Amino acid sequence: MFSDELKNYDWAETTARIASKTAADVERALAARRLTDDDFMALVSPAAAPYLERMATLSRRYTQERFGRVISLYIPLYLTNSCTNACVYCGFNRHNRFKRVVLTPAQIDDECRAIRRLGPFENLLIVTGENPAVAGTDYLEEALRICRPYFSNLSIEVMPLSTDDYARLTRAGLNGVTCFQETYNRDRYKIYHPAGQKSDFAWRCDGFDRMGMAGVHRIGMGVLIGLEDWRTDVTMMARHLRYLRRRYWRTRYAVNFPRMRPAAGGFHPNVVMTDRELAQLTFAFRIFDHDVDISVSTREFPRFRDNIMTLGATSLSAGSKTDPGGYHTYPQSSEQFAVGDDRTPAEVADAIRARGYEAVWKDWDKVFD
Numbered sequence: 332m333f334s335d336e337l338k339n340y341d342w343a344e345t346t347a348r349i350a351s352k353t354a355a356d357v358e359r360a361l362a363a364r365r366l367t368d369d370d371f372m373a374l375v376s377p378a379a380a381p382y383l384e385r386m387a388t389l390s391r392r393y394t395q396e397r398f399g400r401v402i403s404l405y406i407p408l409y410l411t412n413s414c415t416n417a418c419v420y421c422g423f424n425r426h427n428r429f430k431r432v433v434l435t436p437a438q439i440d441d442e443c444r445a446i447r448r449l450g451p452f453e454n455l456l457i458v459t460g461e462n463p464a465v466a467g468t469d470y471l472e473e474a475l476r477i478c479r480p481y482f483s484n485l486s487i488e489v490m491p492l493s494t495d496d497y498a499r500l501t502r503a504g505l506n507g508v509t510c511f512q513e514t515y516n517r518d519r520y521k522i523y524h525p526a527g528q529k530s531d532f533a534w535r536c537d538g539f540d541r542m543g544m545a546g547v548h549r550i551g552m553g554v555l556i557g558l559e560d561w562r563t564d565v566t567m568m569a570r571h572l573r574y575l576r577r578r579y580w581r582t583r584y585a586v587n588f589p590r591m592r593p594a595a596g597g598f599h600p601n602v603v604m605t606d607r608e609l610a611q612l613t614f615a616f617r618i619f620d621h622d623v624d625i626s627v628s629t630r631e632f633p634r635f636r637d638n639i640m641t642l643g644a645t646s647l648s649a650g651s652k653t654d655p656g657g658y659h660t661y662p663q664s665s666e667q668f669a670v671g672d673d674r675t676p677a678e679v680a681d682a683i684r685a686r687g688y689e690a691v692w693k694d695w696d697k698v699f700d
């Protein structure tokens with residue numbers, strides 16, 4: 332399990348190694364055919380900042396070679412804001428007082444219809460807070476059954492599950508699972524996640540192994556930018572990605588680098604990442620792993636999303652509501668975080684086409700299940 336492997340990597344030592352990288356290390360990484368984790372550290376280090384143009388060119392080339400000139404579109408569907416955890420940065424934190432809702436089967440069906448009216452989406456990401464008593468595996472299986480006729484590609488972003496539960500949901504039509512480790516800094520993890528099941532670092536971290544063992548087709552991973560030194564966190568994530576690729580090589584992988592957005596509770600990020608740094612990180616990941624999907628959500632503002640879509644990103648969300656029932660049932664309820672890009676899906680698709688790319692609404696078909 333990766334939580335054991337992670338013990339081989341010291342946080343402070345990794346931070347120091349990244350800080351020590353030089354221009355020569357960056358040059359070596361840019362010329363390498365298969366990057367080591369030291370090469371990756373060079374590309375995310377401050378020494379790589381002057382190389383942004385070269386990194387962008389390489390990232391664009393690798394992305395076009397592997398994916399073509401296409402951007403895949405997806406939309407999240409929040410089913411509940413009920414949560415037993417107390418993540419200090421999240422609006423759904425159990426200590427925040429507001430009305431909690433859990434969508435009923437009929438309401439889930441209404442939301443699916445409302446999403447289909449927004450655009451020809453086939454990629455749906457089902458999202459819940461973490462409350463197994465009201466949104467456990469039975470509830471998720473039922474939700475998949477309801478959503479299945481409307482969308483050909485169903486993914487979930489929910490609490491980490493057991494191997495058996497991932498396998499069961501995969502048999503029920505699940506294609507992908509996204510889970511954010513938030514931070515790989517084991518010592519400080521509990522400061523941000525003081526209560527509930529999410530406070531168990533190893534259970535969350537090893538969830539990716541359980542997904543792999545269950546045969547989940549696509550695994551999405553990420554750290555929350557704003558908690559700890561982002562360079563060290565993404566280096567740990569790159570190691571995690573390579574570990575997973577070695578073991579679960581049939582699986583497709585995706586990464587996402589969400590920057591913290593304003594949310595109820597008013598937590599202020601410890602670390603602020605600039606647009607240039609987020610671009611550097613995106614290029615570094617593409618150069619490190621040519622095959623990984625890189626997803627950019629509506630947390631980011633239109634200007635950044637429009638630029639990065641031709642330089643390394645492969646999928647974008649569009650038209651997102653980050654509150655349960657936000658498309659139809661409860662249009663005014665509480666958001667998990669503030670959205671940065673509130674363009675309609677059609678406007679996002681127009682922006683993709685304006686850059687000479689194709690907007691792809693569907694990249695999976697039920698026939699493959």
Ligand code: SF4
Nearest residue numbers: 414416418421423424
């Ligand atoms: S981040 Fe997720 S687990 Fe944490 S409080 Fe928010 S909804 Fe719950």
